[in-house]
Structure formats: structure tokens, C-alpha cells
Amino acid sequence: MFRNLIGPVQAWLLSQGQCVGCGMPLSEGSTRNKKDGSVLITCKCGRTYFKFGEKKYRRAKMSEISE
Numbered sequence: 185m186f187r188n189l190i191g192p193v194q195a196w197l198l199s200q201g202q203c204v205g206c207g208m209p210l211s212e213g214s215t216r217n218k219k220d221g222s223v224l225i226t227c228k229c230g231r232t233y234f235k236f237g238e239k240k241y242r243r244a245k246m247s248e249i250s251e
């Protein structure tokens with residue numbers, strides 16, 4: 185039950201441009217441009233996201249963060 189709930193909530197937070205862990209606006213996170221042109225956002229709480237488009241975000245996998 186819990187697992188069914190967490191997905192939509194996280195998706196909603198991300199659609200609002202907010203961290204799924206702490207709710208901080210990702211526009212306030214630290215950004216890092218990767219070599220392939222993608223933009224990594226690291227939140228204060230340590231979660232990492234990719235930014236794509238004007239205000240779209242998705243969670244970054246561990247393997248995508250290190251290079």
C-alpha cells in the first residue's frame with residue numbers, strides 16, 4: 185500500500201520542481217553541467233536530479249552521477 189502511495193507523491197513533487205526528499209525547490213540546488221550537455225542538480229539533502237527542458241526534473245541514478 186505504502187509503495188503505491190509514494191510514487192505519485194514523488195512524481196507530483198518533481199512535477200512541481202521540488203526535491204522528493206525534503207521538498208526544497210530544485211532551482212535552489214547546486215547545478216553541474218556534464219560533458220554530454222545534461223545538467224545535474226544536487227539538492228542540499230544529497231539527492232541528485234537531472235534537469236531537462238525548462239522546468240522538468242527526474243531522479244538521477246548513482247551510475248549516472250559519477251563519471
Ligand SMILES: [Zn+2]
Pocket residue numbers: 203204205206207208227228229230231
Ligand atoms: Zn532534497
